[in-house]
Amino acid sequence: MKRLIQTVCLCSCFLICLPVQAEEKKDTRPNIIFILLDNVGKDWFRCYGSEENQTPNIDHLAYTGLRFRNCYVTPVCSTTRHMLLTGRYPFRSGWHTHHDPAIYGGGYFDWNREICFARILRDAGYSTCISGKWQINDLFDPAQKDAIQEHGFEEYCLFPEGMKGHPAHKQRYWDPYVIQNGKQLETKGKFGPDIFTDYLIDYMKTHRDKPFCAYYSAILTHIPVVHTPHNIGKELTPREQFAGMLNYSDFLIGRLVKAMDELGIRENTILFIVPDNGTDNGTDQNSEQSLGGRINGRISAEGIYSLKEQGINMPLIINCPRLVGTERISDDLIDIADVLPTLADLANAPLPEGVTIDGKSFAPQILNQPRTEPWRSWCLTQYYKQRVIRDQRFKLYSTGEFFDLSEDPLEQHDLSRTERLKTENTSLKSYAQLKSVLDSLPENAKLPWEFRSISARRIKAQEELMKKSEASEKGQ
Template structure:
């Protein structure tokens, strides 16, 4: 009997130890989940950043960001902003959401955004800057339904985004922006959000949807105010401001100690615009423009926004995660914007939307240094036409086939009957993908 009692006590001690180990493992797992700072620049192609090979603009803070982590060489967005944001939010291509109208978002997908994934995983969430998924005056609560606890967003196609901006903050129109610069206010808002949640040990997802480097809106009854130069900032000046704003965020993370466990992702919604507004003459749509041409690895590159070329869709993407991502890396894995939602679900321990059929593939293993992206081809669409591509080769839905590494301006289509073995393999893969996409309205297995 005594022996039996001793064995029971030993068994109970063992159970207690196992339970304690499980609790410790659970706590460690929760603590190891990173904060997320997602920065989405507007109208910024790879040729703009020095770290990618651009030489027209100085981008020291972005260069430092790249040196602190990894550069993704093959990340693809849609060639214009609204479909990119729909894809980013949902993990689905616009074609699989009924091609939402410009400036709208499908009601049935509002609960399935990456912000709701983060919120359901216990994260505080905030967004600042550009929204573009509704007119804020018509639906001031949309960001909350889509998973954001807090938001500070300019009235897209309602008022200014830069000087004396029109900002809706948590559903209320601000009345104190006279004489102020929008990007400064968006940064102030996000810094305050991150600081408050850091102080209460709450993990956070902060989404900085930059206004920069998109020029001012052109469809209001009266043009928006010029800046202190007596005109709008030109493209080079907006690039400088973009880099400065990124620097402000990086300095805050470092000074607060948040850089120790914050995953920073910087990317852009599409390529650089081909022209930018410099000034308004006082009447609607009477603007002075500049052409935007950038130097990139010895080539002159006109802005590619609105085109399905790599200059319109292949966007700069930087990832920094101190102690996890080895600094100074360059990754050739394929990624497109549908991949962010499943990646965040992996990283944050969040559940994927149960009723969503995602086009995205998680690249969390790549970020953790445990593997690679499983994506076989990247995708982008525009005005009823689309492409699928590997790192080097691209096939359009209309049949044109290019080697984008050797022919980045897509001047000389490849002849499918005269391909190398490797090119033939890509041709067959992409041809099947195009066929599948044209015959089904569901995500395609890769």
């Protein structure tokens, strides 16, 4: 009997200790929500000096979190997305020109060539999902039908895009074409952005007990301009419609933050917000009908496809009350390749072996921790063969143009052929340092396929014309 009592007591102690042990082993790594907005630049964000007033929720996140003054993306969507997902510069990966395989066919984001940040976090024990837009694989191609999972996203709710003539082609807003975990949804009468936001909120509800990484690849504010549920039925100009689309995107981000609060995960969820490139000005370029936002009394005329600052220098806002803290503004130079190593760092996940990652982790800046080494003095991007690099003040193009951004943010005065570059030590020193970095970079890597976008065809046509012109001049 005595031995039986001892056995019962030992078992009871063991059972009592179990919850304590489980609590000790709870994974406390932060959740990550990464929001990539579509085709909208600093000219529309009040927290970055815009005179528009369409982003109250985003502005509040900026004023109560961390925002970077300089974050370089590429000037168009697919190149930015590839750089973001892989942590590699376009010249390294070879994806340096716009290409949308879902529309044009041909090559695609190949999981056998590149490693996506979702795969890194998934393998480190995170739950992973994507909601919104996916354009760098053709999910209707049998060879790519499992691309989302191959890239590391365990769950998804997507507008997949499709080739011309396919029901999914450009059908992203009202009555959108949406697939969720392999099944097409019934969406008649629904607004696409609502579907993707609802999905994320449901995802957070079912995954809040384990660290998760949710990539919200938003479809707003990509053209065509449309009415949203908040202004449907009103007569609006294209610019007013675009403003409404951004305002609705801001409203949805507010919904996500509110859901995080209600679920009790806000204090341990790091929220990122960044656009993929500058504002798409549409087809009407006159100052009053341009889709550009007003900043410093001027409606921006530069944006998508431009390597000027308005096309590539985007907002980067990071918010988490407990981990990021209150308002901070950073002058550190970030480029979008830095995201992959940063997410891996936050998730305590190892980087892949045998792969050159160009980005650097800015997790210490996010967490307000001291760095063990100085941050780099430049950031970089490119489109096709043209590359641009900048330091805190100056910007150099691989084609030779050189600008003082502190005095000339619109890049109207090229200093490369002026006396100032020869006589002013500050300008000359920056020029030499930036040129040295550009000169050290390798040629563009080659992909086993050709870019097929309209942009790529235009570049090829221009090069053919230049070759003919040069041949003609030699002949004379």
